[in-house]
Amino acid sequence: MLTKRIIPCLDIRDGQTVKGVNFVNIRRAGDPVELARAYAATGADELAFLDITATIEKRKTFAELVARIAHAINIPFTVGGGIRSADDVARLLDAGADKITVNSAAVRDPGIIDTLASRFGSQCIVLAVDCKRQAGRSIVFLDGGRTPTSRTTLEWAKEAVSRGAGEILLTSMDHDGTKQGFALDITRDVSEGVNVPVIASGGAGNCAHFAEVFETAKADAALAASIFHFGEISIPDLKTYLHERHIPVRLT
Helix, strand or coil, rough: CEEEEEEEEEEEECCCEEEECCCCCCEEEEEEEHHHHHHHHHCCCCCCEEEEECCCCCCCCHHHHHHHHHHCCCCCCCEECCCCCCCHHHHHHHHHHCCEEHHCCCCCCHHHHHHHHHHHHHHHHHEEEEEEECCCCEEEEECCCCEEEEEEEEHHHHHHHHHCCCCCEEEECCCCCCCCCCCCCHHHHHHHCCCCEEEEECCCCCCHHHHHHHCCCCCCEEECCHHHHHCCCCHHHHHHHHHHHHCCCCCC
């Protein structure tokens, strides 16, 4: 059985790690290089770096900061924010990223997924989906959660996988930063609806929430930010908790 992955996320704004609630009310959370180094040393399985304002500010992700973080860690490193072209992907891979997330640009031009998967391989391309419930449906949002679309979360995830996305990073905007638990229903729908790994994001507040999203929602990985950044849960303690409940995790 494949081990479940624990992924701390560095949400980056103006070169600093930040965290908000429901994609707003942003506060600083520390130096990204030092946080990355600490997570790698304490058992994180991967690290995610999301430049949360790159798309709305119409600029590229900070490659120099990506390079500094990549140099400090020895675990897989996923980077996203403002990715619009194959050149953007190549620049970040050259800086040390292992995988790239695409979000808004892919919804606006789904063919970019085909292009990127063909050039770099599906294993390198992660579709990031920011979703929120409206009128009983889970809807895809763009531009850092600012712009609603007509796309439903599950059908968009399925299309992206058919085009070559090798993984789905699914963030529930309704749950983001609330510490009330992951969005189990939509996570399970996507996990059961696609044949690639699904990373659950948004809502982690305690160890039991991770067990729920792995057991009930069938997620392959779980991503969190503030509970790790502010020392509310340590990765070693979380993995011990999961291991004691017979959920397969990599122990250091």
